[in-house]
Amino acid sequence: LVACPVAVKAADPLPSWKDNGTKDAIMEFVAKVTREGGKDYLPPEQRIATFDNDGTLWAEKPIYFQLVYAVDKVREMAPEHPEWKDQEPFASILKGDPQKALEGGKPALMKLMAATHTGMTGEEFRSSVSEWLETARHPKTKKRYTEMVYQPMLELLRHLRANGFKTYIVSGGGIDFLRAFSEETYGIPPEQVVGSTLKAGYELRDGTPVLVKQAEVALIDDKEGKPVGIYQYIGRRPVFAAGNSDGDLQMLEYTTAGAGPSFGLLLHHTDSGREWAYDRHSAVGRLDKALKQAPEKGWTVVDMQDDWRVVFPFEK
Amino acid sequence: LVACPVAVKAADPLPSWKDNGTKDAIMEFVAKVTREGGKDYLPPEQRIATFDNDGTLWAEKPIYFQLVYAVDKVREMAPEHPEWKDQEPFASILKGDPQKALEGGKPALMKLMAATHTGMTGEEFRSSVSEWLETARHPKTKKRYTEMVYQPMLELLRHLRANGFKTYIVSGGGIDFLRAFSEETYGIPPEQVVGSTLKAGYELRDGTPVLVKQAEVALIDDKEGKPVGIYQYIGRRPVFAAGNSDGDLQMLEYTTAGAGPSFGLLLHHTDSGREWAYDRHSAVGRLDKALKQAPEKGWTVVDMQDDWRVVFPFEK
Ligand SMILES: [Ca+2]
Ligand SMILES: [Ca+2]
Incomplete structure (x- = not known):
């Protein structure tokens, strides 16, 4: 067995996650909800997974x-x-x-x-x-912003999709901003992006139909707005939700209050070396109440420093 | 060849459509956009098809x-x-x-x-x-409302999906009303339903997170509101749109103004025997401007009486 580490590695869908309890919890959840005939089996149409973006799929420091x-x-x-x-x-x-x-x-x-x-x-x-x-380049790493994505989360998105999940972004960020890169960067098509939304107007400009962005808010997709956005855009309760701040508390609460199996993931930024370390005193991505509630709610807290072998793809 | 009509029938994805120019136009569009290497080829992610509901997928008389x-x-x-x-x-x-x-x-x-x-x-x-x-039963046919759906349109939805299209409802009707039956009736999951939307509020009722429907309009998904709803919920221009009234004019206009191949379908209610016959003088489902514009815009007008062998599934 020790003679073929390459073959073993290739079979691991989450190679950038360390082999510990956090990874086990994720793997076991996906295994049990896809095990046909099992008591926790979920039919594919119910496999809705929602991901916050800033601080969950890509970095958010020094500012969004x-x-x-x-x-x-x-x-x-x-x-x-x-x-x-x-x-x-x-x-x-x-x-x-x-x-x-x-x-x-x-x-x-x-x-x-x-x-x-x-x-x-x-x-x-x-x-x-x-x-x-x-x-544009990030001030600290000099990398493109679309390279400041978390390799372990890309693997998680892929693993969920390989198991019949529909993956969504549910972000406080602007829906049109997200849709400009979500498909290429995350494999998430525009129709699976929920975000803060400005109203739009339909008009003919030189005979060509266009949608014009207006300075009026239709949805602030943060805090209570996240379950509202999910309800409005998706119309079905997710069974998996991942976030990193108190802005995700209600999304995780709503997701894990469902009758069947569900998974809440909170990414805790603990890695001042490879990324940043911050939680309840941070202006950007404050994580306080949700972290306190995690144990009683059964949410899995990912410790970036302890649970991830690799943070950014460019480290590899 | 005439000796095996059953086999020939089984191969026809649109058996309730008469074999004429209307059916040919639909079949040819689907064939050309899925022909790899062809000049009109569309990659699967661009195959977005949007359908009005009232009067397009199910009947709308005597009232919605x-x-x-x-x-x-x-x-x-x-x-x-x-x-x-x-x-x-x-x-x-x-x-x-x-x-x-x-x-x-x-x-x-x-x-x-x-x-x-x-x-x-x-x-x-x-x-x-x-x-x-x-x-509930329909006052004229005594059938359930979900039986008052158009068999040829069910076949068209299935044919599009079999060819890699994502099928959506884009209706002036209420999004939550539609989501109660769209999956079972049309095979269209809740996340592919766009409709008129009331705001919702997130609250805890006895500790349980719920979304409560509010008496404030978020979107009237009709006329100009249809491309707005498409832009907001789907974030991508459809390449196929079907409707039956002036409320669908802007959706067809937006869809068929794209740079690549596209298909606009207008269902004309001409069948007073099997269904109803109405257009520009009808209070419900008025079809006037869109019908006039159809020839110059290249939209395919479906004549219910002439183009459909069967209207409702229960006729079969
Ligand atoms: Ca965040
Ligand atoms: Ca209609």
Whole structure:
């Protein structure tokens, strides 16, 4: 047996996960719900798995990557908007202090989103995000943002799909932003992406039908908004949910309150060497209440440092 | 060849469609977009087909079936609401005149929807619809409403799916109402149903997480709302769209304005014998502008009387 480690490795669907209790719990859940005739068997149509994105599928430090996109867009658009020099949150962004820009809270964020995420057609917006993802680099690793994804989570997505699960993103991030890269990066098609949603308007521009992004919120897909988004977009309770912050508490709660077998996964960022270490005092991705509730709710807490052999694909 | 008609029949995926130009157009479209290496080939992920429901997948006369549900609910709930005797639209419904009740237009309709479609959890609502569908009967045919579906359209849905299409409902009807029967009746799972949507709230009832239907509109999935719903829920332009009224004009317009091959289908109700005959003067399912635009837009108009061997499954 020890003479053929390659063959053994090839058969392991989660090679970047260390062989410990966390991996065992995941493997056992997938095995039991797909065992035909078993008491925990779930027919394929019920195998719905939902994943948070920021901090669960890709990194979120030092700030949410979608915010970096918005900030870069403001800089790019600034020449056409001389008035931004005296208007927050734009003024601080243009002075190189995005942190201060965001001190304005939700109103500041909405102004930033309205300026950079609305007015154009859906296709124009997605092209703009795709182009940005080609050229932008993460300040710490100098990697593309789509390379800042977690290798163990890519393997988990693949393992679930190989076992008949439909994998979804359910993110507080913008649905159109996510749809620009979810298929290529995660193998998750646009119709399986749920995210915060701005209203859209249908119009004819030069006789061509287009959808135009509007500055009005249809759904904030965070906290209570996650089960609402799942209910609205998917219409079926998931049996597997993964998140990393208190924004995912209600999604995990809803998922694991179902009558049949279910799995709640909380990714705990404990790895200051390979990634970041943060939880209840972090402004981005705060994990406090959900971590406290995990034991009684039976959620599996993934300890990034202890449970993952590899964090990012580029480490391999 | 004439000696084995059974074998020939078995090979025909659309046996309830007459062998004429309409059927040829459908068959040829599916063949060309699935022919690998052909100039019109579409990879499977682009094979999105959207179907209107009322008047396209099931009948809609004398009134929308969902309205019959609402009217029946009002009658059932009336003992707990003595005040309805003096309040429209309830008073007219209770006097047996639902037509008059609906003369109040959108405000009357919203009152009716709020009373019968909100306040309960999503699961309670779906159970209520399922129970109603078991017992209610169509006033003309005395059949269940889920038997009032069009056999040729069921075959078309199956033929598209057999060729790698993802089939969706995109209906002006309520998304939760549709999801109560779409999987069993059409083979369309809840996550592939787009419909008019009321907002929902997430709460804990006796410690159990539930979604509660609210009396606030999130999406009216009709006319311009159809491409908006497609954009929001699916995030990808369909290549096949089927409808039967002016409410589907924008969905067909959006679908067939794509760069690649596409198919627009308009079902024209011309069969007063087996079903109903109506178009531009009908209050329910009015078809006027879309029918006029069909030739220039290249949409295929299905003539129910001329193109269908069978209308309902129970005729067979
Ligand atoms: Ca997160
Ligand atoms: Ca219709």
